[in-house]
Amino acid sequence: MLFTAVVGMLLATPGAVPWRVMVFGLLGIALMAGSAAALNHLIDRRIDALMARTRGRPLPRGTLGAAQVAAFAALIGAAGMALLLAFTNTLCAALTFASLIGYAGIYSLYLKHATPHNIVIGGAAGAAPPLLGWVAVSGQLDPGALLLFLIIFIWTPPHFWALAIHRRDDYARAAVPMLPVTHGVDFTTGRILGYTLALVAVSLLPYAIGMSGPLYLVGALLLGGRFLWFAWRLRQDAQLAMPTFRQSIAYLFGLFALLLADHYLDALLPLAALPAGF
Numbered sequence: 001m002l003f004t005a006v007v008g009m010l011l012a013t014p015g016a017v018p019w020r021v022m023v024f025g026l027l028g029i030a031l032m033a034g035s036a037a038a039l040n041h042l043i044d045r046r047i048d049a050l051m052a053r054t055r056g057r058p059l060p061r062g063t064l065g066a067a068q069v070a071a072f073a074a075l076i077g078a079a080g081m082a083l084l085l086a087f088t089n090t091l092c093a094a095l096t097f098a099s100l101i102g103y104a105g106i107y108s109l110y111l112k113h114a115t116p117h118n119i120v121i122g123g124a125a126g127a128a129p130p131l132l133g134w135v136a137v138s139g140q141l142d143p144g145a146l147l148l149f150l151i152i153f154i155w156t157p158p159h160f161w162a163l164a165i166h167r168r169d170d171y172a173r174a175a176v177p178m179l180p181v182t183h184g185v186d187f188t189t190g191r192i193l194g195y196t197l198a199l200v201a202v203s204l205l206p207y208a209i210g211m212s213g214p215l216y217l218v219g220a221l222l223l224g225g226r227f228l229w230f231a232w233r234l235r236q237d238a239q240l241a242m243p244t245f246r247q248s249i250a251y252l253f254g255l256f257a258l259l260l261a262d263h264y265l266d267a268l269l270p271l272a273a274l275p276a277g278f
Contacts, residue, residue, distance in 0.1 A: 001029075001030075001033060001126075001129045002026055002029070002030055002129070003253065003256065004129045004130040004133070004148070004152065004252075004256050005026060005029050005129040005130060005132055005133035006022075006026065006133060007130055007133065007148070007256045007257075007259055007260050008129065008130030008131060008132065008133030008134035008136075008137075008145065008148055009021070009022060009025070009026075009133040009134065009136060009137050010260060010263065011134065011144060011148070011211075011259060011260070011263055012133070012134040012135075012136075012137040012138045012142070012144070012145070013137055013138070017137055020087050021087055021088055021136055021137055024083045024086070024087035024088075025083075025084065025087055025088045025092070025133070025136040025137075026133075027080070027083055028079075028080045028081070028082075028083035028084035028087070028088065028093075028096070029080070029084070029096055029129065029132050029133070029136075030080070031076045031077065031079050031080030031083065032076075032077055032080035032081065032084070032096045032097070032099070032100050033099075033100075033129075034076050034080075035073045035074070035076050035077030035080060035100060035104075036073075036077075036099070036100040036103045036104045036125070038069055038072055038073035038076070039069075039070075039073045039100075039104035039105075039108070040103065040104055040108045041057055041058070041059055041069060042059065042066060042069045042070060042073065043104065043108040043109055044108060044112075045057075045059040045060060045066070047174035047175075047176060048060045050170070050173050050174040051167070051170040051171070051173065051174050052167075052170055053167055053170060077100065080096070081093055081096075081097060084096055084136070088135075088136040089135070089136070089139045091135055091139060091140070091141075092132055092135045092136040092139075095128065095131065095132055095135060096128070096132050099124075099125045099128040099132070100125075102122070102124055102125035102128075103122065103125035103126070106122065106125075107121075107122030107125060112176060113175075113176065113177065114177075115177065116177045116178060116179045116181070116182040116183060117179070118177070118178070119156060119157055119160045119161070119164075119178075119179075120156075120157050123152075123153050123156030123157065123160075124153060126152065126156055127149045127150075127151075127152035127153040127155075127156060128149065129152075130145070130148035130149065130152065130256070131145045131146065131148060131149040134148065143209065144206075144211050147205055147206060147209070147211065148259075150202055150205075151199070151202055151203055151255070152252070154195060154198055154199045154202050155199050155248065155251075155252055157191065157192070157195045158191075158192040158195045158196045158199065158231060158244075158248060159245065159248035159249070159252070161178075161179055161180070161188050161191065161192050162192060162234065162241050162242070162244040162245035162248060163241070163242075163245045164178040164179060164180050164181075164188070165180045165185055165188055165189070165234075165238055165241040166241040166242050166245065168180040168181055168185070179191065185238045189231075189234050189235045189238065190235065192231050192234060192235075192244070193228075193231045193232060193234075193235050196224075196227055196228055196231040197228065199224070199227070200220075200221075200224035200225075200227070200228060203220045203223075203224055203255060204217065204220060204221075206220075206259065207220070212258075212259060212262045212263070213262050213265070215258065215261060215262045215265055216258045216259060216261075216262035219254070219255075219258040219262075220255060220258060223251050223254045223255055223258070224251075226247070226251070227247055227248065227251045230243065230244045230247045230248075231244060
């Protein structure tokens with residue numbers, strides 16, 4: 001999450017990001033995200049106790065009480081908001097707070113239990129970090145920031161549904177209507193493949209609008225082709241759910257690393273063209 005936020009910050013300007021914005025902006029975003037995560041643990045403590053993936057969390061184990069978690073979430077959330085207001089700008093602080101509400105409130109309290117498309121709609125909160133990083137530096141919602149948001153928004157369903165296939169018995173036991181539980185594994189793998197195809201198309205938009213150059217284009221095609229191969233193989237064999245899940249993480253990291261490398265390659269090329277000894 002913080003890596004994509006850093007990429008958003010660095011892509012927002014051709015020059016250097018002020019160190020106070022970089023350090024305290026990232027810390028503020030991290031604290032707000034931690035607050036949202038703690039609230040999610042608080043809200044989901046009943047179903048977490050039923051699932052192998054989450055039963056070791058502090059609330060199901062009884063290590064922490066609900067009041068302690070609520071106080072912790074409020075404390076670090078307030079600290080994060082204060083840092084964003086002091087060192088970034090009001091728009092960044094407001095959007096970060098909206099992401100907290102979207103994840104801890106709308107997704108965890110309602111969407112997660114209301115619809116099998118929960119992760120599609122709720123993925124907006126998880127897609128926010130690069131946009132938040134961009135806005136922390138620029139102070140405005142530029143097309144590039146929205147494009148970074150869109151990439152993670154489209155990436156989230158195939159990423160999370162692969163995990164949901166692997167953990168579908170857990171979700172069924174907890175009565176959480178994840179797509180593999182409500183519509184079956186075959187239907188879900190078809191959706192994963194479809195979203196991955198859409199993701200590869202969306203990932204080419206930075207090149208199409210001139211935001212990135214040939215290095216990014218070639219890398220995005222190679223990374224997208226590999227992710228598509230995993231999605232296709234998952235369609236044939238559901239036992240490949242976790243390898244596909246891990247590949248989705250490698251894909252996103254690689255794509256954002258390419259965005260960063262391409263951004264600074266463009267900045268360095270004019271220097272490389274200078275005569276020797278200039």
